[in-house]
Amino acid sequence: MTQHRGTGIGPPDEYIEAEIHRLLAEDPAVAEQGITVVRRETGLVLYGEVESAHRREEIVRRVADRFPDVPVTSEIGVIRTEAPTQIEQLP
């Protein structure tokens, strides 16, 4: 991973966003490609849905470890696994 000028001394930049995307996809402990990173004035917000609460926590932990000076909040959800209550009919 490349060191970023912006880390710790200014607002998050687009390279941080790109790096988080690659970190989450390429880190074997995460392997998530569907997480969206949104930059707010208050820091980074992570959106998306994953298959377990453990994965959600691991994503936030990895990003916080990599960018300790950037405030990170999570709106990541765990996908429901109930049986369907409706069907789709296709003639």
Place this chain on the structure above:
Amino acid sequence: MVIRIAAVGDVHLDEDVVGRFRPALEELPDCADVLLLAGDLTRHGTEAEARCVAQEFGGLGVPVITVLGNHDHQCDQVPQVVKVLEDAGITVLEGTGVVLECAGGRLGVAGVKGFGGGFAGRCASDFGEPEMKAFVRTTTDSADRLAQALHSLDCDLLVALTHYAPVPDTLAGEPLEIYPFLGAYQLGQAIDSAPTALALHGHAHAGSERGVTPGGVRVRNVAHPVIKQAYSVFHVGDHLDQGEVSRLSASGT
């Protein structure tokens, strides 16, 4: 004649997910003739993760048919993954097909993982660097194998199963910039070359559920983050008028 098809993709199993789907899966014999899995069964494609898939999706009381996804290739253990799945009674398709005898008729399912490349007018071309040509040829080879598999099946109802998307319709919600990594028009062309009744795919987690190929074949994105339930159920057949396409009704009707 009605054939009941349950489907989900992108379940990304590992030890932390085992057991989450099972209660809903136990209901399948009451509501479906078959379960189709649209790839990305695992996180990294390890043999250990495949055992989690076998535990969760094995022994369900209905046939289970799958294709693999890009995640299932990550650790280069595809032969081991396939063996674990097949030992659990799960049929793995890759350029192949299978015909099942269902109460409503013979269901043919042809499957490939597929690949990216993009959609008509905005796609990669078989031109330039070796890497680019290899990329596009991977897509066209996959689409050709899907077409061959579709044409090889003698059945009453033909379904195409892929991981990558055959149309852009079901990618709506994904950033336009990544469409070429999510699917390829050649898969849709293969589906349209045969009398396909339904095409199912996954891969596009932020996409949308419904689409149609240029030839009029219904396409459904059954990626788990899209359908937000354990699986979707489709009743396919000649039991309804055209006007009732996509009408939703209570389960079991």
